Amino acid sequence: MKEKSVLEMRGICKSFPGVRALHDVDFTLCEGEIHALMGENGAGKSTLIKVLTGVYEKDEGEIFLKGLDKAAVIRSPQDAQKLGISTVYQEITLCPNLSVAENMYIGRDEQKGVSWKKMNANADKILQTLDIPAKANRQLSNYSIAIQQMVAIARAVDMECKVLILDEPTSSLDEQEVEKLFGLMRDLRAKGVGIIFVTHFLDQVYEVCDKITVLRDGGLVGEYEIADLPRVKLVAKMLGKELDDMSDIKTDTIAYSGDDADTKIFEAEGLQSNAGIKPFDFYIRKGEVNGFTGLLGSGRSECVRAIFGADHVIGGSVKKNGKTIKIKKPIDAMKQGIAYLPEDRKVDGIIGDLSVRDNIILAQQVLKGFLHPYSKAEAQKIAEEYIKMIEIKTASADTPIKSLSGGNQQKVILARWLLTHPEYLILDEPTRGIDVGTKIEIQKLVLKLASEGMSVTFISSETDEMIRTCSRLIVMRDRRVVGELGSDELTQNKIMSTIAGGDNNGK
């Protein structure tokens, strides 16, 4: 082990049935350091954390801790706790009905027989030294999420943890609370604690961290000093695109050329939903393909969900062809000619046990109304037509959609919305988790629809897809719109630097 390191993980491998979640990953944490663990969803961050905290057992690799002369054995969260590894999760895992002190001492068997008075006094002392504004004898639920999180950290500190893992601790905090939390983290750093910080907020990483380790697709990309890794490079590492390798891909679309090509068909002003995005403005022209880009969690899905009325809209207005319309719930949007293919196909898209046929007709059937069902023959005819048109591979229209492959499920959902003949089609990650061939088919289809006059919003985590399909990109970071790129600005470099933002802009 290196001199100053408190934790070294070497050659960690972990597989789940059918998935290789971690492959030969190294990770080193030093004393008095805040170390960011970065990567897109599915990169292996949480698997690594779970291996470290004993939730999962690793397949291969070794974990060394300071003060142990041989590799540590961590088989359960209790083992991890005993070895001085503590975790504070995004969701508070304390008991809100107990007092602050009780929460700090619950489940720690070494505290057996300690009097309440002494326990409260101890707790108050720790809270004071850490400058946490909480009283030991008050009920935990009296305090804000931020303070509760700090109490959880105080609990970890009191257990003399050497490694503190903060897993997305800031997602439910406001800016001031985040500042307070950072203050506490810096104090702990000064006291020599090693902190692993998992977040998807880039600004926060650059504000508080010393080092960054990047994971991608279950493998280690590298470990970097914060000063050596400008944001744009970080984003490139996370997305797996080396800047120099990325060439621009010209699109050869025939743009929609109707007389009304410049009409702003839908416009939104100061739109805001309860899903935590900052108010944003938005418009889309007839026959245009635009896109929201940004890292996962940057708020791009929340924006389109707000337009569709999928989340509860709490502010702003929407206009169609210049006339104000009210969209409170999805059916309102559907009646205005908006269609929305959701990001999470399984949770929000497919009706798993129903047939491909029922899944295709669902949206149009709802629009037709409760009292006007398609006859079985009509439904069958429509389903067969669309199955043929966009080449859905299914045994029959009667097959339950859940037995189809991901790409074909996605096509069914696409067929469902095409059947409603929308004026404005929102596709949120339509190509995620599907094979390359289908991806390209869907992209082509989008361009074809647009050339026929349909307006499309296309969201994808893959920038080259966006460049290939979109003529305009809205860039998001940390739940707000931070920029807009016109067709002449659509290059990988430009997009990434806009996503990254901040002072370290790619030069």
Next chain:
Amino acid sequence: MKKKVLASLLTVAMAATMLAGCGSKAEAPADAPAAEEPAAEEPAAEEPAADDAAEAPAADDGALIKVGIINNDPNESGYRTANDKDMKEFFTEANGYEASFAYSLKNDEQIAAAQKFITDGVDYLLLSAADTAGWDSVLQDAKDAGISVILFDRTIDASEDLYEASIVSDMAKEGQTAVDWLAGQGLDEYNVIHIQGVMGSAAQKGRSGALDDKVAAESNWNIVAQQTAEWNAEKAQQIVQSVIDSGKSFNVIYAENDDMAKGAVAALDKANISHGVGKDVIVMGFDCNKWALEELLAGNWNYDGQCNPFQAAYIDGIIKTLEAGETVAEKVVVMDEKGFDASTITQEDVDTYGI
């Protein structure tokens, strides 16, 4: 937070339904005055003891006797409804009483109610216990507080010192009266469908016991079917239907309450089996519901055994005795209970004894 909202909503909803439920109880006294006039005479005509009671308030110089009455839920059965009505109509200010009521089918709730009455300082605690056990300590409290306890309808497993008197129906005697009546019909052979109440209840045990003994003793008495219908008319109907479908022959239906007898008769009617006075099947019931006695009067049924719910007058008699400083002669007071035969019942009987 969400959970809290849910919990409070649930509480409100439950409170609301409780109110709706309580409404039924609150409603009853409001209707009572209208029904009171004719009904008040009922116990008076029936029981000589009531005569004293009617004069009592005049003798009393205005001080009301506070009684706390703990009863089972009046919805439990027609018997209970009549019993509760009797109590409500008797223990009125006009009769010199200030009565409070508490209802529950659960022992612990009844005990809680008793404790409340003790705290309220009632003079008498009248109790129809849901369960026989668990009353010792609370009755001791009552005794220490100088409150006299009178049990009605149900007995309890507690020292006799803890209560002044217990007014009960003798279920075994009810059963015996009925079986004796049946034996008196002089049939060559008795093939009985025996429909029992909820197994283990006092009424079921008493009413089944007499019949079981007789069947065991006599060679020409047979049980065709013996099943519990749990006081439920529909179940009784299904049980008799099942016997009819099986083609077994029978000539007596011995149902341990009126509801079940009614269910049995519905099955007989469907299969065109004649029943009643001078017909193929003898029908016997218990409890003397008014509608059941009317069936007797019409000759559709043969026998109905009384289970006397009119205990208020008896209780009043005991209270009067105690108030006069005398002691009660008998701890256990068994009420008079009749059995009615269809061939002798009169309209007057129906009006007097029907509940």
Next chain:
Amino acid sequence: MENKNKSIRAFFSGLVKQQVFIPLAALLILALFNLIMDPSFFKITLGQNSVGDPVLNGYLITILDYGSELAILAIGMTLVTAASGGQDISVGATIAIAGSVILRMLCGGQTTTDTYQTPLIVAFLVAVLASMVAGAFNGALVAYFRIQPMIATLILFTAGRSIAAWVNNNELPIVNVDSFGYFGGYIPGVPIPTPFFIAVICVVVIALVMKFTNLRLYTQAVGINESASRLNGLNPEFIKFISFVILGVCVAVVGLIKVSRLSTINYSVVAKDIEMDAILAVALGGNALGGGKFNIWASILGAYVIQFLTTTLYKLEVQSDALPAYKAVVVIVLVVLSAPIVREKLASISKKMKTKEVA
């Protein structure tokens, strides 16, 4: 010859996959059991009732009679189960309310009546309204306040019978009108029990509703994936709510049959434990009690199978308070069979057998 064999095998393996297979198999087992025990179980005789009208008698007729009540409830219960993923345990208590309302209307507040004080149809419609309100109460708690269906309906389960008693001021009204007995008995000249015809009407109505509306699609969609349904413009809350209201209508119909059978009511025992039989019918119909896809016809068949079981047990003179224990065994078998882990095991076993056959 071989071809024929194959097609027969295909037919049977197709049948096994069908949802109705489960209640059908249960029915066959019960029928076979009775055939072995006592073939006279299946005897039906034409007799006369005490008024002199022709009636059919026999165990099968009894099953048809009482099973029809359950079948009507199974319709509503299936919809509630599919949409909300839970069950309504208050139907027995709500039947008491509906029955009580009918009697109250017919008797006009008196304890007995020899003529209808209110036209029968009005009395019935008021009862339908009352139990729809009860259903709406349950539905609102489940759909809008997101209370678990069992918990939400526990309220009426507990309070319903008191409400029923309150409707009639604790009196037990009796209707002495011959025609009132038709609904739970026989229409003069028709030897088949009326409840069966009422059940047929209900089945026809629900079949028409399912043909001419999107009830089935909407209910299934909401039951399978509420979030996706919402994004397709459905209002999941309202669909759950309405399923409870529909169950309310079914409950009122059964309430009419129940009070008609005896021309009176006993609040504490009328339709006691019927909710358990209705839920069992849905389960026996092979419907997932966790909601989603449903097959109403299988539920209805399940209802008659339950009654078949009950009648068989009565015939065997099983103590009626022990019936629930026997039904519990059926529930256990069903639940175990429908558990995914068992299904996987069975599937792999049948696969193995097939491969062996091929070899």
